[in-house]
Amino acid sequence: MERRYIEFTTPESAEVVDDTVGAPGDDDVIISVHHAGINRADLLQRMGLYPPPEDASPIPGLEVSGTVAALGKNVSDFAVGDRICALTHGGGYASLAIARADHCLPLPDSMATEQGAALPEALLTVWYNVFERGRLASGETVLIHGGSSGIGSIGIQMARTMGAIALSTAGSSARCAAAAKLGAQYVANHREPDLLGQFSEAGYAGNIDVILDIAGGDLMQTNLDLAAQDGRIVCIGVMRGMQSEINLATVFMKRLTLTGSTLRRLETAERARCFQSIREHIWPAIINGTITPIVDASYPLQKVLEAHQHMQSGRHFGKLVLDCRLI
Amino acid sequence: MERRYIEFTTPESAEVVDDTVGAPGDDDVIISVHHAGINRADLLQRMGLYPPPEDASPIPGLEVSGTVAALGKNVSDFAVGDRICALTHGGGYASLAIARADHCLPLPDSMATEQGAALPEALLTVWYNVFERGRLASGETVLIHGGSSGIGSIGIQMARTMGAIALSTAGSSARCAAAAKLGAQYVANHREPDLLGQFSEAGYAGNIDVILDIAGGDLMQTNLDLAAQDGRIVCIGVMRGMQSEINLATVFMKRLTLTGSTLRRLETAERARCFQSIREHIWPAIINGTITPIVDASYPLQKVLEAHQHMQSGRHFGKLVLDCRLI
Missing domain, CATH: 3.40.50.720 (NAD(P)-binding Rossmann-like Domain)
Structure with a gap:
């Protein structure tokens, strides 16, 4: 599948780049990204101050929401087309992202993907x-x-x-x-x-x-x-x-x-264990609307530098997200 | 029972004082003190820098060894005459000291009370x-x-x-x-x-x-x-x-x-729980001699200021204790 993603060629310039994503790993899902959450770690990574771990994607972006585009052979919890949000090991600033299935949560019908991208991290x-x-x-x-x-x-x-x-x-x-x-x-x-x-x-x-x-x-x-x-x-x-x-x-x-x-730096298995606890203890409150993610603004993925500037200014309340559908 | 104990009239003067100790509380033992361990907290208390908790004895001394002199009515683990060491809630620099029975440990026959006083704290x-x-x-x-x-x-x-x-x-x-x-x-x-x-x-x-x-x-x-x-x-x-x-x-x-x-500041019940763990996991090694308390020197109780000076000098290796049998 063809992917478009963001590469920071210098700390102050972002380019949209193309490549191809192969079949998902056995425990992975490939997500057609609607929104990606912005985190402070992304700004540090852009400035070269927080290099990603060796086993992570060099593409920035730690969390996404969207629909399932492909499934690894061990994945039974989700079907192609399901609306989900997920923690990614990098690679969220893109049209397609990869995540472990046990790092995904199903989005309730009532929740916009804009909000879903504010949740995993x-x-x-x-x-x-x-x-x-x-x-x-x-x-x-x-x-x-x-x-x-x-x-x-x-x-x-x-x-x-x-x-x-x-x-x-x-x-x-x-x-x-x-x-x-x-x-x-x-x-x-x-x-x-x-x-x-x-x-x-x-x-x-x-x-x-x-x-x-x-x-x-x-x-x-x-x-x-x-x-x-x-x-x-x-x-x-x-x-x-x-x-x-x-x-x-x-x-x-x-x-x-x-x-x-x-x-x-949290191990994959530990993350999966936490997601399981979140499914049990927190997700019911997300479904019934007791917990609402607060999104301050959404930027088109190409305007990522503007979005980062917004975060740096400290003027936001809640989350800033990128819309990844438009590239 | 008549007790003699140490009172610091000023930070630099110690007096031997007399009083009478009544019957032990239901869960307590009264110990005829052979040796009392010296701790840094005692030096701070002497200098007025570390006042004892309100429910503690104002007499210094946090640990003792000796023989059981009297038992509270709920105490079944020990008999009068048993050789023990104990954590006291203050009051160790004395000829008689009070401790909760669940804060006491039985001394092996092979261990001198001088060494036993080095253990509880x-x-x-x-x-x-x-x-x-x-x-x-x-x-x-x-x-x-x-x-x-x-x-x-x-x-x-x-x-x-x-x-x-x-x-x-x-x-x-x-x-x-x-x-x-x-x-x-x-x-x-x-x-x-x-x-x-x-x-x-x-x-x-x-x-x-x-x-x-x-x-x-x-x-x-x-x-x-x-x-x-x-x-x-x-x-x-x-x-x-x-x-x-x-x-x-x-x-x-x-x-x-x-x-x-x-x-x-550790609660009484917590201390008792720790003593129980120590009985299970550590005491066997004390009995068989794998763990040996190291005593640097023993001073007569009246010479407590000299003993404190020794500790302050930092020249000791292991524990300094007071011999409380001689007053």
């Missing part, structure tokens, strides 16, 4: 980090930093679905209000001074069981201070800096756990 | 931190910092007993050799420059599954660098400083876990 990142590494339990309190991001907006809704009290942060009062509307019980404005003080006043400082952090840097000690006894802080990004100064006495006096992961 | 600290929080498994590699300390010397031996490969650090070549004799497969000299380089040369950097750290400060990033993928770093002390600058990218790229605890 966010669902998997939040599930693995908050519920597996962070062991968030029903009735506990979780702080999801960055409630206006693709991950944050899904994370708040997933936490609620699993019976936790969700708190969040965002960078303006309008964004705080929007994150609250997604189900966060309290949202602090991280652009105002004294984040710890804001949570103290609201009665949450020292009472937060799990914190999902995308910022790092100077925020990490605030996280340690916000955490409850036996709290877990899960780090998935360092937008405010890689280096953090932390007080170890806080760690051992409160018996805190600081951990984190990057999805790209 | 070290066993519990290593068990809870390395095996429970750090989840060290058989066949994995563990780095126990401070192989010449009371905790380090027991930790190396416990790791070996549980089938792990033990590595350590110490502050002189003689101490390194002594830690190796306890069973450490490799011991680096932490007073020499480039600790990371030493472990690299020996082939262990990046391959260590669990690290037990008593130092903190500038050592923490070295720990993160030494750790293997999915490594766990367990922090129980900050002798080199409470503030650590760490690279969060190391944490999430390697999926590390940084955690820690202080035994004093």
Whole structure:
């Protein structure tokens, strides 16, 4: 099958390139891509700062939605023409993408593919980090930093679905209000001074069981201070800096756990296991509309650089996606 | 029963004081103390830097050995006259001490009480931190910092007993050799420059599954660098400083876990549960002599300030204990 895909010839130029995709691997599906989700990792990859793993496709794009175009011989869960979304091991910025069948989820009829492309990375990142590494339990309190991001907006809704009290942060009062509307019980404005003080006043400082952090840097000690006894802080990004100064006495006096992961390094089998848990625990809420992916804007695939600029500006709320049908 | 105990009237003066101990609580034993172990927490408490928890005895001393002098009505595991060692909730620097029966271990006939007093804190600290929080498994590699300390010397031996490969650090070549004799497969000299380089040369950097750290400060990033993928770093002390600058990218790229605890804040039931695990997994090696507590020196209880000075000097190898029979 003929494929068109995006190649970044330099960090600031994107070209549409053609090639041919062979038959799918035994456990794979080939997807006719309608939409591809944009992630910060894509911007880093474009700039040469985050080379893909050796076994991954060099084409950018970590998640897609669309219809099944071909099936490997071991795949029985899907049929050609099914609407699905999927985590790809690279290769999403394209008209055709390859994914393992156990990394796919069936899209409900009511959900546009635009929205479906906003789900795989966010669902998997939040599930693995908050519920597996962070062991968030029903009735506990979780702080999801960055409630206006693709991950944050899904994370708040997933936490609620699993019976936790969700708190969040965002960078303006309008964004705080929007994150609250997604189900966060309290949202602090991280652009105002004294984040710890804001949570103290609201009665949450020292009472937060799990914190999902995308910022790092100077925020990490605030996280340690916000955490409850036996709290877990899960780090998935360092937008405010890689280096953090932390007080170890806080760690051992409160018996805190600081951990984190990057999805790209998660083994295939682990990803499949997480998808299975998501199918059981989260997918019913997607089907009945309790969890809604928030899409800020969709760009034609050829305008990927414009879309990346949009993400870099930080003006979006929710997810940015590419429409891959038009090339 | 009449008790004599130590009171620090100022940080630099100790007095022997008398009082009377009533009947033991239902789940308690009263111990006629032969020896009490000295811990760094005692020095901090003496200096007013580490006040005991509200429900603890204000008398210093966290572990003792001796003979059972009286039993609470629910206690069936021990009889009056039995030789035991025990974790106390304070009150060890005394002729009589109180402990919960499920925080006691029976001493083998071959073991002097001097040695028995070196066990409870070290066993519990290593068990809870390395095996429970750090989840060290058989066949994995563990780095126990401070192989010449009371905790380090027991930790190396416990790791070996549980089938792990033990590595350590110490502050002189003689101490390194002594830690190796306890069973450490490799011991680096932490007073020499480039600790990371030493472990690299020996082939262990990046391959260590669990690290037990008593130092903190500038050592923490070295720990993160030494750790293997999915490594766990367990922090129980900050002798080199409470503030650590760490690279969060190391944490999430390697999926590390940084955690820690202080035994004093561990709930009574948790301690009892750990003692039960120690009885099952470690005590047989104590009875057959595979694990030997190392006692550096024993001081009469009245000379407690001299003993504390000895600990502060850092010249000891293994444990310092107090002889409480002579007052």
